[in-house]
Amino acid sequence: MKFTDPYQNPALYDAQYWWKKNDLELWKFLAHSYKVKNVLEIGSGTGRVGISLLMDGFIYSGVELSVIFNSYFIKKINSLGMKANVYNENFESFNLKKRFDFILSAFNTFNHCLSKKSFAKMLINISKHLDIKGRFVFELFVPDPLALYRSQSLKLDLMEYTCPSTYKSIQIKESISYNHINHIINVRWYYYQSNTLINKIKFNMKAWHPETVINMIDNSPFIIEKIIGDYDGGDFNSQSKKQIFICKNDF
Ligand SMILES: C[S@@+](CC[C@H](N)C(=O)[O-])C[C@H]1O[C@@H](n2cnc3c(N)ncnc32)[C@H](O)[C@@H]1O
Structure with a gap:
């Protein structure tokens, strides 16, 4: 059985992330607080966040690399009788020739950005799409050394x-290997139905350490307004599992 790409099966994505709803209130709260009208989501996926923002009345656009995720999301939008623009583009190079007052990237999407060079390029690109008074909000996980430096042969639930x-109930187990020089995590997921292996996926993510991200933003067109450490809006601290940056253009 070959390893497949996680972003080629949108129905599987929605099924396995049935539980992932704990971030939605924060994105809506932030968008309402900043009196936002136009939202652009980077890495819009199957519309997990997009549908929720559309339901709350925001004008929504998305940028998404996976063609199949994009058409799956567009079908959802149409079936709900809603309107949104979802562009099949790469976050490093897209050019929509318009600006938005809120740009959001949720659920570790930027952990798919695998180098400082790409991250810097992406920040410049995103700043060109942000309105003068707009906010750019993105979420990354905080790398946990205990999780990263575990044995490669260990498959954890x-x-x-x-x-x-x-x-049928499906269990996913994960093994990882971590390169501590370039901070790339090679992730492998094994899908079991009644202890029989039925699917395998693999993908790479970069462990973005908070000090690196702060440094990248300091050298970008953005300034940091706030760093949040959880979905309740709590300040970032040494125990935080998430790093949620709120940035604005540095004019
Ligand atoms: C973890 S999923 C998050 C999807 C959605 N935002 C959510 O919260 O459910 C990351 C998404 O980013 C997309 N993605 C990865 N690399 C990308 C790139 N270079 N440009 C645009 N989208 C990308 C993936 O295809 C995937 O849909």
């Missing part, structure tokens, strides 16, 4: 979901 077609 990650999550469980019900397969939407068979109604």
Whole structure:
């Protein structure tokens, strides 16, 4: 059985992340607080965040690399009788020739940006799409040394979901290997139904350490307004599992 790409199966993404709802209130709260009208989400995926923002009345656009995720999301938008622009573009190079008053990237999307060079390029690109008074909000996980420096042969329980077609319970186990020089995490997920391996996916993520991200932003067109450490809006601290940056253009 070959490893497949996680962003080629949107129905699987939605099924396995059935539980992921704990961030939605924060994105809506921030967008309302900044009296936002136009939202651009980077890495819009299957519309997990987008649908929620559309339901709250925001004018929504998305940028997404996966063609199949994009068409899946567009079908959802149409079936709900809503309107949104979802562009099939790379976050490093997109050019929509318009500005937004809120640009959001949720759920570790930028951990898919694998080098400082790409991150810097992406920040410049995003700043060209942000309105003068706009905010750019993005979320990364805080790298946990205990999780990163574990044995490569260790497969740990990650999550469980019900397969939407068979109604069978599926368990996902994860193994990783970490390169501490370039900070790339090679992630492998193994899907088991009744202890039988039925699917495998693999992908790379970069462990972005908070001090590196702060340094990248200091050398970008943005300034940091606030760093939040959880979905309740708590300040970032040494125990935080998330780093949620609120930035604005540095004019
Ligand atoms: C973890 S998912 C998050 C999706 C959605 N925002 C959510 O919260 O459910 C990351 C998304 O970023 C997309 N992505 C990864 N690299 C990208 C790139 N270079 N440009 C645009 N989108 C990208 C993936 O295809 C995927 O849909």
